Amino acid sequence: MKPIAFTLNGVARSVTVEEDRDLLWVLRDDLGFTGTKFGCGASFCGACTVLVDGKEVRSCVTPIRSVAGKKVVTVEGLAKGDKLTPVQEAFIEHVGFQCGYCTSGMVIGATALLAANPKPTREQIIRGLERHLCRCGAHQRVVAAVESAAQKMAGGKS
């Protein structure tokens, strides 16, 4: 086993583990970052979504070796102290969650979506989040949250 180095939520990390281990379980079991959830283990549900170099990936099917040298951001790494991101604030304001179990993945997915496309149409939001499942049925409010986050972020920049 060789050490695998990457950045996690802005902090340099190195883990010495089997290189085919799943990023999800290294995050949860080895590093104690439990905000990222297990839902299906097979890339269907999105509960385990994290950012790798700004793009959303399903950590349950991502071998740890593939993040070597990259920047990994989990839901815990979005807020700066108590200062939430516009996406997080919008999820609170529009109540884009019920049980909250899909929420980490949704928030990360929405963050990646808006980074790639700061002014998405409603259609693009729906398509962008299609592979995130929510059994509680918070969909309508999640879309409203992403729309409002996009507006706020655009407002903040201009």
Next chain:
Amino acid sequence: MNRPEDEMIVPEGWGFVETIDRRDFLRLTSTGLLVVFAVKPPEGAMRPVWNFAEQQRTPPDFNAFLHIGANGRVTLLVGKIEMGQGIITGLPQIVAEELNVPLEMVDCVMGDTDLCPFDSGTFGSLSVWRLGPILHAAAAEARAVLVQLASEKLGVPVADLSVKDGVVVSKTDANKKATYGELAGGKKIERRFEGKAALDKVSEYTIIGKSYPRRDAVEKVTGKAMYAGDIAPPNAMHARIVRPPAHGASITAIDTSAAEKLPGVRIVKDGELVAVLHAHRDEADKALKLVKTTVTPSPNTLDHENIFAHLEEVAVEKRPAGAAGDVAAGEKAATQVVAAKYLKGYVAHSPMETHTAIAAVGADGRVTVWASTQTPYPLQTQVARALKFAPEKVRVITPFVGGGFGGKSANAQGVEAARLAVAAGVPVRVAWSRDEEFFYDTFDPAAVISIRAGLDASKRIVLWDNEITGAGGRGAGMFYDVPNHRTVTKGSWSGNQGAMHPFAVGPWRAPGANANVWARESHIDALAAKVGMDPVEFRLLNLQNPRMRRVLDACAKKFGWTPKPGPSKRGYGVAIGEDAGTYVANMAEVKVDAATGAIKVIRVVCAQDMGVVVNPEGAMQQMEGCIMMGLGYTLAEEARFKNGEVLDKNFGSYTLPKFSWMPKIETMLIDNPDLPSQGGGEPAIVSMGAVIANAVFDATGVRLTQLPMTPTRVKAALGKK
């Protein structure tokens, strides 16, 4: 869960392995005002007979504690759990209202068997509906005690005192005042709730009826909210359990030699329970794959197609579930009769969080189980039985639950974790894989529902003969004006009477009602079409219940329904239902793609009369959730199985509602301040099957009588037209 702040009435270490017993707890709360309440179990609270732990508790007849500390903070301790339905906000709202304190002053501790009083479980939309009145009364009682204390302290008669924001003030001299904290602090006052104190008037509510932000919001968007799988006592290991491949199959030999060679793997056995343990979940998964088993296959020959004939054949026991008049007379009076048989498959709960639990044995020998459960107290009993422990040696703590929908009323994972933790001597976590979740789910049962209904010459329903196999009677109550009706059930949604089902079945959000309301409302629509009437007008002609008429009317206005007999080609559907005391009406608009058979739901309007609404936003979230979830069993969800094996093992083949399915959802709450709060977690889902089926009929002239209405079934039905 929501940790009490400031004055900790809960000891340090709460949430971890150190445990306290009830006497310690009572000592901790021995200053301040403690109200212990519930006069008698609320009607319909379904106290489970198996809970022997309950009998050993003193006092045995309470449902919640309310504590007011020296700092004036109020702590509500209830055995309910938070799984997304929002009672972590709604229940404290009730207490804050009656106590006249700001909502921020109320902490809420939930689902901990050491700290909270017995509760049979969080299901059936009971929390606000049934526990609510008790909370109202208890908080009012606490306020009365505090005002009495203030009267003594200030020398002001009770009648001359008023309470605002937790301060009791003289109405004549504003300088004479005392805070709840001052009044309760340093004293030991224990009051049994007597139910005599006057309640706040509904018209004077300032907290109930407001949409407070959810208290769990920040934790949930930052990843800090703890679910059972996130609890990590030192040295905890993941367990993957060796399972048979099919229900009815038995494992005759297990070879773990290859798995054992992986570093860090431990094999643990407790009787028939054999598990592979590893500190890391993915490595435990890998090890489990190396375990070889010898299996005797399942003798079960059922599958998702032959199941319906099987159900009708084996379900023998008939139970009356409502009747009036005489169906023979109805047959005579009828000038036209419509008969149909409705079929519905098994539906999985599929919470995004699978059944999860972690168990640890403390230095004192007590076992603590953190579980993703809707029923912490029954789980405590089950664990105690499995371990042959006294119940008070088992503590169940319920962190946030990642969705339940009825499925987490069954808790096999909690028992498994406890047994393995005791056997292994280290804390053990059992988090079912998605595959296990589909296999061990207590499915919403398949159902066969036959209805024979007749109309007289004036288009009134004079006959309703209903036989329900598999779904039980919930939702089948007759609120139309039918002089001669009879409903019988064969088997129910709980248990598995007479080996009807190939696997476990159990409560699924509004158990049985989804099937029954779908069948009834489809059939009502078929009658309307038979006599060439608009389906709303036909319903109103046969419906006197004023509350239901009002809900239907409100829904029609919001939807913009204009009368036209079906099929009008507009793709409009209507359905009404009653559940947990709440009345609901849905209207929908759909488009059907004749080439693919795909149904696109464009719009759903839902009106609901649930009496006094504690948190309107919360209630609407539940309604929206019901509508989205309802699309699943209506359009796609059906567990497939064969020879005891559940063929759907993950979301690749078993499809949940997705963002792209989302119709425009419009919800409305009917103002009904005269009626106490009714249930809100389930009602809006019960009419989803029918509203879509009726809209599909309106669009195409074809009535589908089997759920889910998959593209294949829709195409086949259109082909037969």
